[in-house]
Amino acid sequence: MTIGAVGAFTARFAGNQTATALLGANKLRDDWNAAGLAVKSQSFGRETLSRFLENKLGVAASIVVVLLFLSAIFAPFLTPYDPLVGVPTDRLFNIGTPGHILGTDEQGRDMLARVLYGGRLSLLAGFIPTVVAAVVGTAIGVTAGMVRGAVGTVLMRFMDMLYAFPAILLAIAVGASLGPGLNNTIIAVTIVFVPPVARVAESATRRVVVQEFVEAAHLSGASKLRIARSQILPNVLNDIIVYASGLVGIAMLTAASLSFLGLGAAPPAPEWGYMLNSLRGSIYVAPLVVVVPGFFIFLTTVAFNLASDALREAMDSRL
Amino acid sequence: MMTPVTPIGGPTPLLELSNVSKEFVVHDAGKRATLSAVNQVSLSVKPGTTMGVVGESGCGKSTLARLIVGLHGMTGGEMSFDGAPLPKSGKRPAHVVKQMQMVFQDPSSALNPRATVGESIGFPLSVQGASRKVIAERVTQVISDVGLPANYAGNYPHQLSGGQRQRVNIARALALQPKLIVLDEAVSALDKSIQAQVLNLLKDLQEEYKLTYVFISHDLNVVEYMSDEVTVMYLGQVVERSPADRLYENPQHPYSRLLLSSIPSLDPAESTRDTAMDQGSGEIPSPINPPSGCRFRTRCPFAMDVCATESPEQVHAEPGHAVACHLFEEGVPEEVRLSA
Numbered sequence: 001m002t003i004g005a006v007g008a009f010t011a012r013f014a015g016n017q018t019a020t021a022l023l024g025a026n027k028l029r030d031d032w033n034a035a036g037l038a039v040k041s042q043s044f045g046r047e048t049l050s051r052f053l054e055n056k057l058g059v060a061a062s063i064v065v066v067l068l069f070l071s072a073i074f075a076p077f078l079t080p081y082d083p084l085v086g087v088p089t090d091r092l093f094n095i096g097t098p099g100h101i102l103g104t105d106e107q108g109r110d111m112l113a114r115v116l117y118g119g120r121l122s123l124l125a126g127f128i129p130t131v132v133a134a135v136v137g138t139a140i141g142v143t144a145g146m147v148r149g150a151v152g153t154v155l156m157r158f159m160d161m162l163y164a165f166p167a168i169l170l171a172i173a174v175g176a177s178l179g180p181g182l183n184n185t186i187i188a189v190t191i192v193f194v195p196p197v198a199r200v201a202e203s204a205t206r207r208v209v210v211q212e213f214v215e216a217a218h219l220s221g222a223s224k225l226r227i228a229r230s231q232i233l234p235n236v237l238n239d240i241i242v243y244a245s246g247l248v249g250i251a252m253l254t255a256a257s258l259s260f261l262g263l264g265a266a267p268p269a270p271e272w273g274y275m276l277n278s279l280r281g282s283i284y285v286a287p288l289v290v291v292v293p294g295f296f297i298f299l300t301t302v303a304f305n306l307a308s309d310a311l312r313e314a315m316d317s318r319l
Numbered sequence: 320m321m322t323p324v325t326p327i328g329g330p331t332p333l334l335e336l337s338n339v340s341k342e343f344v345v346h347d348a349g350k351r352a353t354l355s356a357v358n359q360v361s362l363s364v365k366p367g368t369t370m371g372v373v374g375e376s377g378c379g380k381s382t383l384a385r386l387i388v389g390l391h392g393m394t395g396g397e398m399s400f401d402g403a404p405l406p407k408s409g410k411r412p413a414h415v416v417k418q419m420q421m422v423f424q425d426p427s428s429a430l431n432p433r434a435t436v437g438e439s440i441g442f443p444l445s446v447q448g449a450s451r452k453v454i455a456e457r458v459t460q461v462i463s464d465v466g467l468p469a470n471y472a473g474n475y476p477h478q479l480s481g482g483q484r485q486r487v488n489i490a491r492a493l494a495l496q497p498k499l500i501v502l503d504e505a506v507s508a509l510d511k512s513i514q515a516q517v518l519n520l521l522k523d524l525q526e527e528y529k530l531t532y533v534f535i536s537h538d539l540n541v542v543e544y545m546s547d548e549v550t551v552m553y554l555g556q557v558v559e560r561s562p563a564d565r566l567y568e569n570p571q572h573p574y575s576r577l578l579l580s581s582i583p584s585l586d587p588a589e590s591t592r593d594t595a596m597d598q599g600s601g602e603i604p605s606p607i608n609p610p611s612g613c614r615f616r617t618r619c620p621f622a623m624d625v626c627a628t629e630s631p632e633q634v635h636a637e638p639g640h641a642v643a644c645h646l647f648e649e650g651v652p653e654e655v656r657l658s659a
Contacts, residue, residue: 212423213431213439215390216491220443221416230442234433 051314058310064303068296072119081110083117083270092286103289105275106282107268111292118270118293121182122300125255125264125271126248128186133193134244140194141201142228142236146209156202159195167192171254175263182255182271185264189254193247200243204236238315245308249301256297272297331402332363333531334387334499339396341382347607354607356382358555358614359396361633364548366498369525369532371546371563373539373578377603379555380535381424384503387533388421401498417447420492424504426484430476436462437472440491447495461490464527466520482513486520493524501533506541518544539582543567551575554614555606557633561640571642574615613645621646 052058071078086108093104102111140159144152162170174188208214209232217227256273258264265271267278275293283290341357357379364370372380385391387398392409399405400415411419420443423429430439440461441454449457459469465486476484485505492500502521506514518541524530534545542549542563549566551559551574559572570576603618604610610617616626625645633641634648 212425212429216421216423216429216488217442217446218390219388219416219419219421220446220495221411221413222442222446226446230434231431235431 048311048314052310055310055313058307058314061303061306061310064299065307068119068300068303069123071116072123075113075116075120078116079110079113081113083109083113084268085109092282092289094286095288095292102292103286105279105289109270111289114270114275115272115292115296118272118275119296121265121269121271122252122256122273122297125182125186125189126252126300126304129189129193129251129255130244130247132190133197133247134240136190137194137197138201138233138236138240141198141203142205142232144198145202145205146224146228146232152202156198159198162191163195163199167250168254168257171258172261172263175258180263180266182265182269185255185258188258188263189251192254193251197240197244197247200239201236204239205232208232208235242308242312242315245311246305248308249304252297252300252304330365333366333401334533335363335399336387337361337397339383339386339398340394341379341386341391342394345607352607355555355609356606357386358609360552360555360557361396362550362557362560364499364531364533366531367525367529368547369534369545371542371549372533372535372552373537373542373549374552375578375603376537377554377606378552379606380537380552381503382555383552384421384501384533384535387501388419390421413447417495418498419501420495420497420499421501421503422485422488422492422505425508426481426488427476429488430484432476434475435472436467436474436476436479436487439476439487440472440494443491443495457494458490461493464493464524465490480513481509482517485509485513485517489517489520489524493528496528497530499531499533501535503535504537505534507536507538514541521545539567539578551578554603554609556614557643558615559640559642560633561642565637565640569637569640571636571640571647572615572644573619573621573646575642577618613643 075083086104088108090100090104090108091106093100095101095103097103100110100112102115104110105114140155144155146152165173171188171192174191175184178184178187214227214231217231222230252272255264256271256276259271259273260277262277265274267274272293276290276297279290279293338359338361339357340355340359343354343356345352345354360379360383362370362372372383374380382391386393386409389405389409389411393407397404400419403415405411405415430436434442437458440458444454444457458472462469462472467483467486467490471479471483471487476487479487485508488505505521506517509517521532522545525532532545534542536542536545546563549561549563550557551566551572553574559566559570559575561571566575567579570579604614610627612628613619613622613626613631616622619626623645629645631643631645631648633643636642636647
């Protein structure tokens with residue numbers, strides 16, 4: 001076999017990748033790895049995304065989340081029924097009844113319509129508290145982590161105080177004192193979520209603040225605020241995003257629990273937790289229909305948690 | 320020989336420390352205690368030269384570095400930069416901030432993992448209010464100064480090797496065109512071969528930009544290579560100060576000799592095992608309750624009664640070569656010279 005044939009053989013089997021690598025190696029030799037690295041250089045966001053896409057379960061979960069959101073937003077286009085108005089003669093149809101795929105509830109309202117419209121309230125109740133708590137908690141945690149001393153201690157001990165209550169109990173207490181209604185539920189859940197986020201932010205900040213690049217930033221004369229923004233925040237945001245994404249499911253559950261207890265969305269609003277509560281009496285008549293809102297709570301929570309786990313993995317492997 | 324230590328001739332020092340001390344309040348077994356990290360340190364660094372600071376880990380070298388750049392405030396003593404006194408608190412006036420920078424030890428934690436090389440180097444400039452155009456030009460300039468290809472500006476630290484990261488750290492320190500750079504164990508985390516490259520780079524930069532270095536390291540060979548003058552520290556105090564070549568040829572203080580004899584040698588005849596110096600190879604005492612008098616006396620093979628009661632003054636063993644040891648107050652004893 002001639003050398004040329006060996007070369008052709010190698011090229012065929014090694015394929016494209018090796019050819020690119022060889023090209024890279026030549027460039028490295030010419031100009032010490034100037035070219036090699038420039039090709040690899042890509043932003044943190046893109047790296048995370050490419051790793052996230054490798055996780056099939058995470059991608060599937062994210063697709064479910066997106067579908068849930070789209071179905072809630074476009075509910076009027078997906079069902080002809082009004083979620084608030086029922087037909088009294090059509091009460092508690094079972095799943096699969098023609099015209100009512102998911103059956104009807106105890107007042108004869110179409111379950112599919114109620115679940116789709118209800119998604120709006122439930123997803124809001126999951127998202128708004130998480131986002132607000134993430135912002136407020138991060139501000140408190142980063143401040144406490146950077147300032148330390150009396151201010152930091154007072155802030156964090158106050159957070160610990162709130163943290164000492166079981167989450168659902170605190171939510172009930174806040175919800176009860178504010179009165180029923182979805183807005184108050186959202187406020188209650190937000191208050192419950194601020195302390196854990198603040199804790200995550202504080203411990204992440206403490207970890208970052210002692211690193212030498214923060215001291216280098218001090219040396220360049222930067223103010224504390226500037227250091228918090230440019231050096232600390234980008235390095236703690238990861239932990240917070242990952243933690244907060246896991247909270248969305250819990251927030252929905254808490255909001256649903258409050259509604260179930262009569263502290264959340266007021267009837268006849270189609271909120272999943274409230275639906276579960278009002279259908280509970282019909283469990284022996286139409287058990288499958290009763291399960292529907294519970295199934296959607298379950299689906300959303302699991303999808304959010306799986307997506308958040310995948311996000312955590314994709315982000316963590318960087319550090 | 321009891322002459323007080325004064326800088327010998329030459330231009331005015333760029334950095335001058337006199338009796339600088341730093342004590343930390345610590346909680347030791349539930350009690351408040353003071354930890355004397357740096358005690359009565361005096362040194363002066365002439366412009367364009369390198370002052371080496373050497374000592375074991377825990378001797379206060381890094382605290383000294385932080386005191387100089389202002390990351391810690393002093394608890395005692397005075398410091399002046401370019402003839403002007405610096406405040407005790409560690410706050411640095413704006414013009415001093417630009418002229419004094421530091422290169423940190425750990426190349427992996429000294430760079431913001433979320434910032435590109437260009438952003439890290441440009442950060443001090445943007446803090447100081449430079450325009451985007453100026454920042455871009457300056458970043459390009461210093462990246463090439465430290466021997467990295469220009470396209471590295473867009474890379475993240477995790478894409479670089481340890482040596483490359485340390486070059487970026489140096490580039491960041493250079494960005495503001497400082498007069499003084501404090502290098503705290505700047506090459507200790509690097510492989511030997513990379514160390515040599517970085518040391519040579521530092522020397523080239525010093526020559527090109529007339530930089531003044533305070534070079535802190537536990538590595539005696541590296542300090543000898545880099546320094547014009549060397550300060551030997553033990554438990555927060557200066558025990559010996561000398562031109563670099565004199566220290567290595569003719570160490571005076573028992574601790575300096577212990578340090579120098581601890582450089583591994585390939586010649587069995589130079590072994591320090593079972594010699595007088597071998598006794599001194601114990602643990603460094605805690606800085607929370609340092610030994611009274613001379614802090615080295617607990618490990619010193621020549622310790623005398625006076626060492627426990629009085630702290631030794633610095634005396635000149637030869638011109639420009641100061642040593643703080645009771646042995647030398649009456650001139651250098653012959654038997655000490657011989658037994659070393």
